[in-house]
Amino acid sequence: MKMFEYFSWFGPKTTEGISLEIEKRDVSAMKDAGEALCEQVQKALQQKKSVVDRQIVMVYEKKLRDRFQKLGNLNQKCPYCGNEHRSLQMRETKCTQCKKIFLVQKRVQDLGTAAFMTEQKKQFDLQWKVVSDIKRFKLFLAHEYEYIQKKLLKEGKKNLQESEVMHALLGAYAKNSLSAGHYRLYSAFVFYQAELMRSEQRFAEALSYYFYVHFLHANGVDNSASFQSNTQMNEELKMRIGELLDLGDLQMKKMKGLYDYAILHLNRFDLKCLKSDLNQSYAIVVKEFRLRDEEKEEIKPMRSFVLYTKAS
Ligand SMILES: [Zn+2]
Numbered sequence: 001m002k003m004f005e006y007f008s009w010f011g012p013k014t015t016e017g018i019s020l021e022i023e024k025r026d027v028s029a030m031k032d033a034g035e036a037l038c039e040q041v042q043k044a045l046q047q048k049k050s051v052v053d054r055q056i057v058m059v060y061e062k063k064l065r066d067r068f069q070k071l072g073n074l075n076q077k078c079p080y081c082g083n084e085h086r087s088l089q090m091r092e093t094k095c096t097q098c099k100k101i102f103l104v105q106k107r108v109q110d111l112g113t114a115a116f117m118t119e120q121k122k123q124f125d126l127q128w129k130v131v132s133d134i135k136r137f138k139l140f141l142a143h144e145y146e147y148i149q150k151k152l153l154k155e156g157k158k159n160l161q162e163s164e165v166m167h168a169l170l171g172a173y174a175k176n177s178l179s180a181g182h183y184r185l186y187s188a189f190v191f192y193q194a195e196l197m198r199s200e201q202r203f204a205e206a207l208s209y210y211f212y213v214h215f216l217h218a219n220g221v222d223n224s225a226s227f228q229s230n231t232q233m234n235e236e237l238k239m240r241i242g243e244l245l246d247l248g249d250l251q252m253k254k255m256k257g258l259y260d261y262a263i264l265h266l267n268r269f270d271l272k273c274l275k276s277d278l279n280q281s282y283a284i285v286v287k288e289f290r291l292r293d294e295e296k297e298e299i300k301p302m303r304s305f306v307l308y309t310k311a312s
Contacts, residue, residue: 017234018184018217020191022137026223027144027173030182037181037225044225045178046270054265056257060204064248068201070109071124072116078102079117108132126247134199137192138166145169166196178268181225187216190266191237198240207244208262211255211285213237215263218281219274227275233288241285242292251296252289256282 076085083097090113094101103121107114108128116124138145148169152160174189194209214237220230245252263278271277276284286293 017232017237018187018221018230020188020213020234020236022141022185022188022192024140026182026185026188027141029223030173030177030180030185033180033182040225041179041181044269044273046268049268050264052261052265054261056261057204057208060207060248060250060258061202063250064203064207064244065201067123067247067249068109068127068130068203070107070114071120071127072107072114074112074114077115079115085115123247126243129243130203130247131199131201135192135195137170138162141169141173144173148172163196163200167193170196182223183216183221183225183227184223187213187221190216194240198244203244203247204258207241208258209266210237210241210244211259211262212266214241214285215267215276215278215281218276218284219269227273229275231284233285238288242289245289245292249296251293253286253293259285 072079077083078085078095078098078100079102080100081095081098083095085093085095090104090106092101093104093115101118102115103118103124104113104115105124106112107116107124108131145165149160149165152165152168157164170189170193174186174193177183177185177189190209191213194206194213197203197206197209214233217230217234217237220228222228241252244250245255259282260278263281
């Protein structure tokens with residue numbers, strides 16, 4: 001405790017946003033928290049969960065999955081004219097028949113060597129991005145992982161998958177850190193739930209969990225059952241949201257529906273206790289993505305042209 005007091009001389013590092021790390025000592029501290037903050041936590045949590053229509057998640061799930069479809073062919077053929085190429089090396093290749101240039105790379109869905117059109121390069125790279133770098137928290141919570149695994153086996157679970165254990169672990173520890181008043185740690189567990197869903201290619205669902213983490217961060221969650229002011233967005237969180245938006249070619253400013261759904265469905269706090277409500281935190285994230293939204297703007301006909309044709 002003394003050490004932390006010393007560090008607070010330098011003030012919190014607000015420039016980096018709220019940390020998403022789950023460290024062993026944080027988890028231990030949460031386990032040892034006891035009842036100290038119990039009353040404060042009880043006041044902050046909302047008593048009943050609201051029921052929200054899931055329809056919007058399905059809509060986005062379909063949109064994102066469509067954009068995750070396998071690109072190219074594995075048949076050693078030019079993607080433009082179908083001409084056969086005996087050797088497909090991993091590089092740019094010029095078709096001997098139609099003279100067009102196409103690309104040969106391993107694709108993420110089946111790791112097959114695919115020949116695809118140059119125009120698909122951006123989408124191809126995005127597909128790799130959205131499923132790569134999933135954090136393996138199992139490595140540093142090995143003890144907790146084993147404990148949950150044993151528990152599930154004892155309950156009679158058959159064919160237990162690794163992801164099932166991880167979901168159970170994250171769910172249990174998220175719940176514990178929430179009721180112990182370790183809200184920052186809670187938000188980190190929610191972040192990992194999103195990571196896990198992303199690895200299962202449940203993209204829209206993952207996005208809604210990332211949105212909820214953003215909402216918690218915008219409210220400055222900390223580990224002592226209170227809320228600090230914080231406007232800086234965590235860069236890693238921003239990257240994850242950005243990659244999923246890019247995959248679906250979605251603009252943040254048009255995501256209010258899913259953002260609302262995420263908060264209404266996932267939020268456990270009484271809104272009266274929070275600094276930012278849903279609209280305020282949404283405004284923050286829209287501002288963060290303003291430039292990237294602009295890049296996705298469709299080129300519209302000039303205004304004068306539209307007025308002219310309407311008048312005639
Ligand atoms: Zn060709």
